[in-house]
Amino acid sequence: MNYEAVIGLEVHIQIKTHSKVFTRVGAGYGHEPNTLTDPVVLALPGTLPVMNKAALDAIIKAGLLLGCEIAAVCKWDRKQYFYPDSPKNYQISQYDQPICIGGFVEIELPGSARNVMGEHKNIPLTRIHLEEDVGKLNHHVIDSLVDYNRAGTPLMEIVSDPAMHTAEEAFAYLTSIRNTMIYGGISDCDMEKGQLRCDANISIRPVGETKLGTKVELKNLNSISFVRDGIAHEIKRQLAVVAAGGKLIQETRDYDGQTGTSQSLRSKEMAHDYRYFPDPDLMPVHVDVAWKNSLRDTCPELPFDKQRRFLSEYAVPYTITSVLIPERKLGDFFEAAAKLAGPGRAQAVGNWIANDFLRELGAGKIALAAAKITPAHLAALVQLVDAGTLLNAAAKEVFAEMFATGEAPAAIVARLGLTASATDAGELETWCRDAIAANPKALTEFKAGKDSAINAFKGPIMKAAKGKANPKLVDEALRRLLASL
Template identity: 40%
Template sequence: MSTTASVAPELLAKYEPVIGLEVHVQLLTQTKAFCGCSNKFGAPPNTLVCPVCLGLPGALPVLNKRAVEFAVLAARALNCEIRERSIFARKNYFYPDLPKGYQISQFDKPIAEHGWIDVDTPNGEKRIGITRLHMEEDAGKSIHDGFPDSATRTYVDLNRCGTPLIEIVSEPDIRTPDEAYEYLTKLKEILLYTGVSDCNMEEGSLRCDANVSVRPRGQEKFGTKAEVKNVNSFRFIRAALEYEIERQVEVIEGGGRVVQETRLWNANEGRTYSMRSKEQAHDYRYFPEPDLPPLIVTADKQAAILQDMPELPEARRKRMISEYEITAQDAQTLTATRAFADQFEAAAKAAKSPKRVANLVQSELTMRLKAANLELEQSPITMKGIAQAADLAEEGKLSSKQLKQLFDTAFERNEDFGIVYEREKPQQISDPAAIEKLIDEVIAGNPKQVEQYRAGKKTVAAFFVGQVMKLSKGQANPSLLNELVAKKLDA
């Protein structure tokens, strides 16, 4: 991937990036924001449309109640203050995929403001402010042949017109591309937990525009910003910001002036391209939407909506660390998704040792998932299977070696742990007399090692443990075996 790459690190160090993010999130409602058209992805072009979302004369919008509820849930999850009275406005601009010639949005009186997200940085936790969260409708989708090199035709699909959105605008508090990546990761995690969106970037459910400028370190005044659009993954957003920071520093150091503009990211080339000059708010000629009354969400209504608020990931991690005596790393893995956390907690409550369940997830499951390039929800071993394995290990019915073998088989055959265990039923030998008999046999066959042990080389005990394990085909109870080997050799 090419970048400017001509800016020396010492020159980059002279400047401080200032980054703000605008995240558009499609809400997971059944129907669109202001009409009854289906809100789903993947239908044939221009089939999920009606006079309202096509902007035909005389068609009037009716606000989707569920979209409001989702907006309130998201706002509270992001620590925002929710307005009891907000106003919809018309944002006027021309583009082929906007049939009305304006977008119904919110301007000076959004539904929520003044939120924040805490992110982890190399210097500790940092709070990123959220300026506002407002509701709006989505535009259609323009598909350009051969972009950006030889675009000859543009196709317009209006299925997406009127899809309910929330736009989440951060304060310009972000100072590095890594901080931007962490902010977006945390934001997506919170939104997925609330269930307001599926946040599928490939389908356009979550889209991010980044505003970035640079200024000499120590200077309070912001530099001229560029907006980077057309970025479809958090990894690419980080790369686009890295490129754009270098580009702007290079322009300034070369005696030029950064222009306020919108730029598009080209992932294949690893660079941004100028698209158009950046509009100011007054260019959109905002005015109150005459066809919609003010949106009133009273304190009582907010309370009713917020009854559906789930326990959010950060609070859940802290509780699980305390309740199940697991590590912070365990809690991070186990709360990766709300569904997986729910499954773990159900298994942990049913198992004899929640801590052992967590350890198996970390030590045995995640390693195999990574090797197989699978996500947690794609695991052939369910949390119920993990709990069963944990109980068998806790009861001494399975050695760690046997357990590993069963996990390997489960992944090879794409079967749950319980199915594999019932079919293969490995038994652990926990009868002291049976294990002593095996130890006696190994001791009798290895007099040289016995002499070494009794001469003071105590580490030789591991040799006898290994030989007995081999003889028992891995079925000897490990803790009992270690105890009996030491007892026999010391006798």
């Protein structure tokens, strides 16, 4: 029998706000343990939560970006369980009335080759809700320590329908969500900092069956590639169990990305009863049309929409767009430079960014925002090359200077004397004549109609010019002379 896998993902994303979701103390990562706390975070007797509007704004924006319906009322529930990372021993969350309902995530599957766009699909969402993050436990040999810095950080949970079938789809889904949330300024989605976390629900069923099989929840998938590997591993494990005549049980499993193995954490029988009920400390918040519209105005163009536009408007190759798109600011940089460079030069701009610019940034471990180079300077560089004023080899040198100093390319060219010499016409003609005379074979071939034979003359000319001849002028001079011969 043929089986198919069915995958649903629960993605937790920390919302980037100045303060925590229910109190004014700051939110952040990498601070001394238990310094981002106050009486509310620590659940001291008598403290009360007050909603952070910025967190609600962010999740509504996320919902709008993903095409969700936004609920008219934002209502809060308590999810109750005892664990030391949860100061109140309940988590304020949303149970039966999530703030965002439905929606979808557009994904792109890998193409047949690196330079070929893959298939696009929409993965439907069930819901997105807002909740508070918990603290962090650090286990030691004889005891455990808890750090409440993370507790109370606004956290949204994006729940997909069980609508994915391969680990690749899950990988593409997570990548797309991450890009979208970064675009929206909703989160930095740094998995190493726990800003994006993912649990997967995985089951298998015979192809053609419509009912879902026994579901296994896979936890601790703490990098995007672990998500792909963990899901692939779990599908294989389930198929093996069934193939061996075994029966799958509903359970939660822990995936270890280092060893590529998983082990059972708990079975369904040990599942929590969270005793959800509406939080009496928080009033429901009404979300009106004006509020939603004001957030809609802040929504950026989605990554895939931008990619499609770059492909059609600027005619840049797919491979370049897939480099430019994931980081919104890089795409913006490209677009600004491409516009300044003028028609027909976008591809050159894209090439500079995808190759030289990113390589320099990576080598120096420099953030895009800290780069000294501006879109105007890059556009100017492309124009200089295009005009034949600057040779490619020299342009590379100019670019390195631009990157290091932030100077305009024209200034660098002047300073370093790199202008492709508007060489003395007579001198150029002498070099051309010498080159043609030295290579009668190429002359014969060219005369016989083989155009590319002209290139054979260029090497010696460049050598004579010590690399400073303008290739365009060399080409023109050669053709003029050859025609007269």
